[in-house]
Amino acid sequence: MDHISTVLVANRGEIACRVIGTLRDQGVRAVAVYSDADADAPHVRAADAAVRLGPAPARQSYLDIDRVIDAARRTGAEAIHPGYGFLAENAAFARACAAAGIAFIGPPPEAIETMGDKISARAAVEARGVPTVPGISRPGLDDAALLAAAADIGFPVLIKPSAGGGGKGMHRVEDPAELPGALAAARREAAGAFGDDTLFLERFVDTPRHIEVQVLADAHGSVIHLGERECSLQRRHQKVVEEAPSPLLDAATRERIGAAACDAARSVGYVGAGTVEFIVPAAEPDAFYFMEMNTRLQVEHPVTEEITGVDLVAAQLAVARGEPLPLTQEQVRLDGHAVEARVYAEDPGAGFLPTGGRIRRVVAPAGPGIRVDSGIADGVEVTSLYDPMLMKIIAHGADRAEALDRLDRALAGTVVAGVGVNVDFLRHLLADPDVAAGRLDTGLLERIAGGHRRRPAPDEALIAAAMDWLLARWPAAAASPWRVPDAWRPGGAAAQRLRLGAAGAAGGAATLIGITGAPGAAEVVVGARVPGLDGAAADDADPAPPRRYAVAAHRDGELLRVDVDGLARHWRVDAAGGDVIVAGDPGAWALVHRPVVRAAAGGAGDADAVLRAPMPGTLIAAAVADGDAVAEGDPVVVVEAMKMEHTLRAPHAGVVTLLAAPGDQVAGDAALARIDPDPDPRPTPDPGPGSPESRPDAQE
Template sequence: MFHTVLVANRGEIACRVIRTLREQGIKSVAVYSDADRTAPHVQLADTAVHIGPAPARESYLVIDTIIDAAKKTGAQAIHPGYGFLSENADFAHACEAAGIEFIGPPASAIEVMGDKISARAAVEKREVPTVPGISRPGLSDDDIIAAAPGIGFPVLIKPSAGGGGKGMHRVETPEELPERLQAARREAAGAFGDDTLFLEHFVDTPRHIEVQVMADKHGNVIHFGERECSLQRRHQKVIEEAPSPLLDEETRAAIGQAACDAARSVGYVGAGTVEFIVPSARPDQFFFMEMNTRLQVEHPVTEEVTGVDLVALQLAVAAGEKLPLAQEDVTLTGHAIEARIYAEDAAQGFLPTGGTIKRVTLPTGAGIRVDSGITDGSEITSLYDPMLMKVIAHGANREEALSRLDDALAHTHIAGFTVNTEFCRFLLSVPEVAAGDLDTGLLDRVSDNFEPAKPNENALIGAAMVWLASRWPEKPTSAWAIPDAWRAGRTSDQKIRLASNGEDFLIAITGTPSDAQVSIDGEAAVPAAIFRVGDAWNVHIDGIAHACSVADLSDGEFAHVVLTDATGSIEFTRKDAVLATSEDADGGDKTLVSPMPGTVIAHAVAPGTAVAVGDAVVIVEAMKMEHTLRAAVDGVVTFHVEPGEQVPAGKPLATVEPQES
């Protein structure tokens, strides 16, 4: 076994790999960019090496720099995690040339499976079923447009290189196809440096089911059951579970065998995931989609139901050991479900968010696991993937796992900006999800029904009491120093206005922190008191005590209050502290402003072009996803930014000036 392993990644996957290295008694080496100098994975590792500026292309994606860091620290092997260089054949070759073990498959397997066209050809030789379509090298737009009617609409445009949904487009009609092909080529070129595309028929009401495989260097290949990954948007998974509620034992064995055959078709070694598209009505008619030649984000649900540490197995296989178990030794116990926590605002069309994390509150309890790469003070930017952490629940059955995950998400709080935790809870409450009646379009069909919950009364009262206590002097020098709104001859109340999720609340407080009456928007007053307990607070509301944590408390202002007994969480500002909209964003419908921090990818038209309502004008990328801004009025385009520019949220990007008649 290795004595030192470098982890060529960041965030939660780096932390997760480092934990297993520590358990195995192996020294861990982290790498970090300028943006990650104080990141959790750097603090967790035994040694850390600086590898360059914040942009990934200048740090985490520079092969020579990673190899050099491994040599300097005496690392015998490199674990690539997922993303970045994990499926880069050149990186695997570079490791081999440097005499460093790449904890992953051979470069030849990455090359074949990394190109979806060659991957289809390889698995078809093993009689693994594939989706009908056209897939050969060098397909032009004209080739694809000509073949589409024969394949049958709807069709799915897919990039030959890469994955994660980038460059994938579902197309319903022939008229849409030319514009979607241009967008797909641009996205594929930007994400993978290769704009090769192919086309498949879009399977009706499809389910996304994948199988975890592991292969050693001695020809042994086994699978660890399947995962259901159908709850996704823009081809990015949100909720995953194991096993799938769709498959019976016979189909489970068949799809597992097909996955092992797919791995054998390329002489696979290590951990990999074979992804299948499965018709909801005919689960026995599954089709190969692709193989991810790395560990998957959702691997924890497999670990929970099998009891196997997949990273530990990766290490053993890379060191040349035989798999310590055979297929008949793999058993599935109970059910596990995972929710991915993203920096995004589900109520605003899933726009990326970000900023400084003020406070992180994580859930605990029976069957709960959290894989996280963040901590208080972490800075989340558009430079890297928006996934912050994963919350995983394991139960004796699916119903218990669902219930445990919902409760865990209720106790998961990230202060500083909006995340999708509440949306994940909404998804779990959807009847089709509870019943296991899933397909890859379900999330998009129900997401418009999502509305952020209003802050509950206890959270508002707790926040108001924290505000009062923060202003109350510990040792007042006079009666005038006490902020109790006292008036000559009578008592009075203090009023503060809080803004949260676009709503205002007028809170009236009478009394002291230890003996107060609090009302919300003129409703009946409730007795309340607050006491400091170390760095936290204890809020008593109508005779019931609630543990309370506060983020960003300064000068009586605060950003986030969490009542940790699940009675509520609230993030807000004092209403009088809310800033007016930037004047730079003025211009009404004529001006297109960036809805999030990101990078301008392209002008969709030339400056001075006349456009109509709905025409694409400018394209912005954030968190690896493209967002097209379209004209809201007819007019002539003027651009205020150039492709390649990094822009903050609210930055004016272009103006569409209506033409005079």
């Protein structure tokens, strides 16, 4: 198609925003599509026009081929860009576009079909001499044939489904005696996930690295590669951090693997941008084996763009117009190093369970070499209906060390308030010595994930938030000394106190802060016990001894200048409601004010006063009534989320105040109940047969 003036983007989130950005740069009109859940999403706002597809579920909106084609016709779109996910690798969709006279910005449907089936893909690339992992793969293999071939392949073997990916139906088998049962399980899983239980076997590659090559092909027979990407940092076969180039490959191997990727693309008459994925044994970096080809743009494509200077979406658009590739293989240059981190709506401290809710504030990083591809904004609702990836942060540097350092600093300045995200875990990952040294394999992330503990906000950030709170209560010019809120009493000023916790942290854990004096000259005590505060008790979230600081603070234009023990820093503090965003040179943090509840002598600490929802869900039961007395460990409320029941128990003896009712939809971290300390606790009773935690499907 020689002329393309309007392109419909059949996707959502960050990839839709990224594609729309290039279309606008190219002077091409961009049309967005959206479900009811995305009516005011950033990709809708960024487009020149937008069409509603239908209700929130993807099958009734983004995956409805007829509705997408109809939207393209109604808006005069000559082409459709599918992004990734949804319809991007759907051969039926590519054919529907052709039947409607609309260009599909992707490969021919035949290439999608061949590469979408791992057995046919393996046969196609083997015919071009591309190396594959030793194994057996052909249509119609039954269990008897797979069992007979396993001994010659050699154990351990890997069972893989022919249709689909993402690790579903994949099983590693060490013992030949376990193979029959594993085959039966793999067939069930593959049939359930993909509607096809065809399996094949490969030899398991020990300490594998996942390396992929970006290819570009035009309709005139030219195929080039743009170098490789290292994608070994994965969790449950889903990539988390990617980089280009790979720290493993030398120049000779890079040339060989690139040529093999081009041959794989030629084997199916490929046209457009695609990715050929290889598995590489960590102990044999000069050996590589074809794994699969993704017939679309990849999530991690920005790292290739950063080191080559090639806009892959612009190249896709040029190929769709019938133009030759914009450069030859000899003109491809790799400049420096780039690393990408995926920001997911998930809670690493709760087994990476998805989170959700309304985003109250987004603070995206900026600086030299930093790129952010985002699909979120303030006020956006994050639901479990779609992929949990919210944004990607990409850092480019002169070398790998600089790129990693820039990425870590960018993550330190990233805040997504209102929804739990994995940013702190990403920093934990980058700090691992093996990651820093480039000693990677696909199992590394899982091995080091258990060592992650969420880093608390530093005292400097907590003090900045506290001084902002104090200044907001301080009158600019008080008409009377009695109206100055300095906590003055005969005999001296009393300490004022507040509690600040990490936004999104479950359980209400927070740090108690005491302030004595005025903003210009105050003593601030941060920590578990604050002398002079009646009933102050140990805070489980911060067991360290209290820290005392001499502090002075004042507004300096739009910034807050805070002098802590003689060292002054400028902070940007944005407080709205209970949320506080604190950003400065050391980083950025999303904090929230927690209620201060006095504890009786010997009673519980402030951090335990409020029970909060561990994730978005439904409050399905209250085990007690408002005003009831409970003992430590008593069930209080039950939340259903992610098809599981979570029983929240009293952390100490006290009297219950219910803050939500059964049937309420609750956001993650929502306050559900408060336990005011009870000076006369009763023994913990045995749960009866009707209690929520006695149900076999209840989980904590």
